[in-house]
Amino acid sequence: MTVTIASWNINSLRLRAGLVERFLREAAPDILCLQETKSPVEKLPLERFETLGYRWNAARGQKGYNGVVILSRLPAEADGHHDFCGMGDARHVAIRLANGVVVENFYVPAGGDEPDPAANPKFDHKLRFLREMRDRFSAAPPRRTVLVGDLNIAPREDDVWSHRQLVNVVSHTPIEVEHLAAVMEAGGWHDVVRSHQPEGQLYSWWSYRARDWDASDRGRRLDHIWATPDLIGHARDSRILREARGWEQPSDHAPVLASFEI
């Protein structure tokens, strides 16, 4: 069967539950992983998504910050969550489908403005979070797993609107790119979206601060879908739904989707 998995940093699920409903109706993914839900789980309107057939979910939340949710219309069970860096942040949750495929949903710390771990605790946190991801994947290599999320790093030169102008900007610095590569190496991960679109500019995020995000197109590819080696050959297509960035009162991120024959 074909299973479509989507990832979207929604920037407040309570404010944008209507946009999520629109996306579920129009794109009809089997599984939707959300980040920055910004709410305790008990205050999320999950019943609105159950009505659309998304009867299974796994969620982690906290007041005002972070938060990760997985909605599924396929039967799924919770497959744990991990408190990276031991700060109590809701940045990771996972489910397991009946066929054994695991879906991991991550929200990696943004890292603040200054790309210096000695001067900026948020950047240090981001790098420590990535090293902990690396170490956990080294200790327990994932199998039959899809990893998605807002990883807050645009690793390639064509993942940003200007490599030259962003090489010292948090999200695209060499040390972040190296840390992300180490996470990929440790888990044996493959970049699903780039496996289908190996060339050319590709973005999933455009700042709210641009006068005209669409015209200036100063985007970055911060949101990713990865697969383990045993699944990468089953990935059939992938895309970024840029048009959602232009919806009414949008998130600053667009959804990323991929399908798998599994």
Add this chain to the structure above:
DNA sequence: ATGGTAGGTCTCCTA
């Protein structure tokens, strides 16, 4: 070189 916008919470933090 700088400032620009958005969301949540409780006056400023985070992105």
